[in-house]
Amino acid sequence: MTLNFVLFFVFGILASQAMSRTMNEAAIAEHELWMAKYGRTYQNKTEKDRRFKIFKENLEYIQNFNNAGNRSYKLGINEFADMSHDEFVAARTGYKNPGNLATSSPFSYAEFTDVPTSLDWREKGAVTAVKDQGDCGCCWAFAAVAAVEGINQIKTGKLISLSEQQVLDCSTNGNNHGCGGGSKTDAFQYIMQNGGLTTEDNYPYQATQGACDKEKETSHVADISDYARVPANSEEELLKAVSNQPVTISIEASGMDFKFYESGIFSGDCGTNLNHAVTVVGFGTSVDGIDYWLVKNSWNQSWGENGYIKMQRNVDASEGLCGLAIRPAYPIA
Numbered sequence: 001m002t003l004n005f006v007l008f009f010v011f012g013i014l015a016s017q018a019m020s021r022t023m024n025e026a027a028i029a030e031h032e033l034w035m036a037k038y039g040r041t042y043q044n045k046t047e048k049d050r051r052f053k054i055f056k057e058n059l060e061y062i063q064n065f066n067n068a069g070n071r072s073y074k075l076g077i078n079e080f081a082d083m084s085h086d087e088f089v090a091a092r093t094g095y096k097n098p099g100n101l102a103t104s105s106p107f108s109y110a111e112f113t114d115v116p117t118s119l120d121w122r123e124k125g126a127v128t129a130v131k132d133q134g135d136c137g138c139c140w141a142f143a144a145v146a147a148v149e150g151i152n153q154i155k156t157g158k159l160i161s162l163s164e165q166q167v168l169d170c171s172t173n174g175n176n177h178g179c180g181g182g183s184k185t186d187a188f189q190y191i192m193q194n195g196g197l198t199t200e201d202n203y204p205y206q207a208t209q210g211a212c213d214k215e216k217e218t219s220h221v222a223d224i225s226d227y228a229r230v231p232a233n234s235e236e237e238l239l240k241a242v243s244n245q246p247v248t249i250s251i252e253a254s255g256m257d258f259k260f261y262e263s264g265i266f267s268g269d270c271g272t273n274l275n276h277a278v279t280v281v282g283f284g285t286s287v288d289g290i291d292y293w294l295v296k297n298s299w300n301q302s303w304g305e306n307g308y309i310k311m312q313r314n315v316d317a318s319e320g321l322c323g324l325a326i327r328p329a330y331p332i333a
């Protein structure tokens, strides 16, 4: 070996060590900034080191994804950056199959033909601000309530923010298990049987299940008479329904890309293992010609596009992207 070669080799090792040290330092700095932004503190050094390791892995995944630059959406560091996969799924999702798959009303939009090319129920004043389920697997309550808020505004002209806490505390029917998960149609069933919902202000969200407040439960301001399912596995039927009102869907939302979605048209990766419930509040086509569903999530406005995600529409699979066409349902007022 020549001296040059040895020097080259030694400097190579030193340089790569320096580079990984710099990358680690950059990640540490990012973590500190992130902790400050989200007000995160850790009890001790062991916990902080453990969280940093998760954070760094997520950061690298996101950077590699964005650097590849060949997808229709971008990822970003968000509130979930130091959570492990299992923690995330337990805290932030929570869809379960309904206790009762039968419905009382048939699909009412089968003959509907006046489908626009794009629609945004927010612009029509039928969507409240994005909410935050916090560390409680009650997406099912948020999805159902958003759809009830929508149909109530469409029928009465009044947009009223309604109470998820009421649903969380009081809807223990069917397959509803509070923060442990539940079904949006079982939530509709409860709302219908109870004669409606009270306001968010009257029965505010606590991110934990408590005893049902009977007095608040009976101060209804918005009611539904029934609910119906959209025929399964048809984005075309779903389109007819969403043309008429916001519609709840169930999706698989536990993948890295969904968790760290920041902007653009989400096209997967995801399967059809339904574990999250959300509400479709519109649809359209991007400037690049990709059809999408406009979906309201319940992970705060800091996630995605101000709390929303655009999910690719008219994909090859009949179940829709992430299984979104498998189990859509909507309330009837």
Ligand SMILES: *[C@@H]1O[C@H](CO)[C@@H](O)[C@H](O)[C@H]1NC(C)=O
Binding pocket: 043, 044, 046, 047
């Ligand atoms: C450090 O904090 C974690 C999480 O809060 C806790 O589970 C663990 O017991 C703590 N360890 C020590 C040594 O205090």
Ligand SMILES: *[C@@H]1O[C@H](CO)[C@@H](O)[C@H](O)[C@H]1NC(C)=O
Binding pocket: 068, 070, 071
């Ligand atoms: C994007 O690029 C990465 C890295 O080159 C590659 O692994 C991946 O398959 C590509 N994805 C698509 C959808 O083209």
Ligand SMILES: *[C@@H]1O[C@H](CO)[C@@H](O)[C@H](O)[C@H]1NC(C)=O
Binding pocket: 131, 132, 300, 301, 302
């Ligand atoms: C949403 O996140 C912001 C910080 O990103 C926080 O201040 C706010 O309280 C959160 N909203 C809810 C409803 O938790």
